Amino acid sequence: MSPFITGSTQAYLIPGDPVRNVRLPRMFNAAFARYGIDAVLVPVQVPVRDFAVFMKSAFLARNVRGMVIAPPHKPRVVDLLDGCGLFGRVAGSVNVVRRTEGDQLEGDLFDGEGLIGALDRCNVPFRGKRVLILGAGVSAAAIGVALAEGGTVNGAEHIAFFDTASGKAAGVAAKLDAFFDATVVAVDSNAPEGYDLVINATPLGLAEDDALPVDVARMAPHAALFDILLRNQPTPLVRAARARGLNAQAGFEMLVQQMPHYFRYFGHIDAADAMQADADFLRELIYPPAMQAEIATPLRYQSPSVA
Template sequence: MFPSIVGSTSVYLLPGDPVTNVRLPRMFNAVFERCGIDAVMVPVQVAKRDLAVFVKAAFLAKNVRGMAIAPPHKPLLVDLLDGCGLFGRVAGSVNVVRRIANGELEGDLFDGEGLLGALDHYNIPFRGKRVLILGAGVSAAAIGVALAEGGTVNGAEHIAFHDIVAGKAAGVAAQLDAFFDATTVAVDSSDPAGYDLVVNATALGLKPDDPLPVDVARMEPHAALFDILLRNQPTPLVRAARERGLHAQAGFEMLVQQMPHYFEFFGHRDAAHALRHDADFLRELIYPPAMADEIRHPLRYHSASVA
């Protein structure tokens, strides 16, 4: 049973527009209850034009401890902050905000670290590998930052961005190239040949009639695919890759792997530690029933050809 909300309850907000399909409040509240934390997360629908006023006003309430940020607001928060982590600065976007002791607001971005955690969870190699990222939006930039930040030893050796909007991929690649040693480039084609890992960070796959964002038949026999989408999973892209015998995974684990980072950021270190040891209850909460077997047997969906 969900704990009572009283005067001492800490409040975390999730502004977005819309917020009808957000999963984080369910996940946060499940962790709060499981770990005995007197706190609650509430989704709030806020229009882009009202975001600045809303954020400044909401943090006037002393029991509002922080916010998780839903689309389309992630890039809009950066200019409202007094401080921002490296990933947020480079990607120009944040997905969490907290108020520190002096009243200032700090933000950070954990999309990329969630992706790396998901790849490790599924034993998908990315260190020293060649990666093709489809899309050059907020999530794609965050993923690129995380892959590049580890250098060529702990991160990817070569990161290529492809986006159908002219110049968008080049802008992201140039931003990363200025900060990190990993080779980051923009490419004119979504051809996956020659890459060890393909990450779909586009919206293609949300609609039944969407074309595949990449030609799976052109992927290398050893290559893996990660589709960050949370709806309509497994998407036609994931299914097509699996039919080829490739290691292909959906975006749910990326969200699960961000949770310890969120709780660490908000000062709940014990909860973050617990989540790193056991997050299956969150997987059961957000994975669709058709994918329940992947919670219990994640490596069953690992192709033997992945090296």
């Protein structure tokens, strides 16, 4: 980001409701400054009832080049686009929108790629494994798409969704199972036995007095856990899993791993490549003080039984 916003500055927006806790403006603007890109990302609070009108009207401004979509608006974007990537179409939501040279609006979803990148960096095996996803909302669906898209060789072999809302997990599982080779099912229990990886995609853990979304004492000794939450980390779930010696990771790395995808999607290729090679400056921005040591040692909580 330039020290001064000028008439040539490219504007990117992040609409949400609320937006007071969004971390991406800090990350994007630090990256813009680091790589000499004359652009700025601005959070805007937009109520659900106004979102469709806002999105269409905002792109009438010629210097608005794109948006990063914050909750609760991700599922509302797909029907407003001229084109949408595979992940966005299957999951039924997008988290990024760009204006093309032909003035079309295109969107895609990078939650899943962020999760895959985070699992790889944190040495969490998932390829050919059995995965239990807790929750069946937007983020859970995106994660399921990413895990299933690689097939049974580069992706998970078996993916199970659990959600306390009746029929929600079954709807997501049926949609993904029809698209991909991996076995995707809905289950009626959050029991972790038989799974190599458990992913928490529920809001449980945002409050200290929340019940744990899964009983980590019942997880296999080799199993790993990933909690996509960003606030209140390390959550009670992550702390409980680590106390057992399991490889348990917080959601920050998922956000960091999405950043190169965002920048590449917006046409900032050199910056995307640079972040792909070294994103520690982003980790230093968003990891809480208690977790700063994990920036340089992502394998710190590797289970002894994982090669």
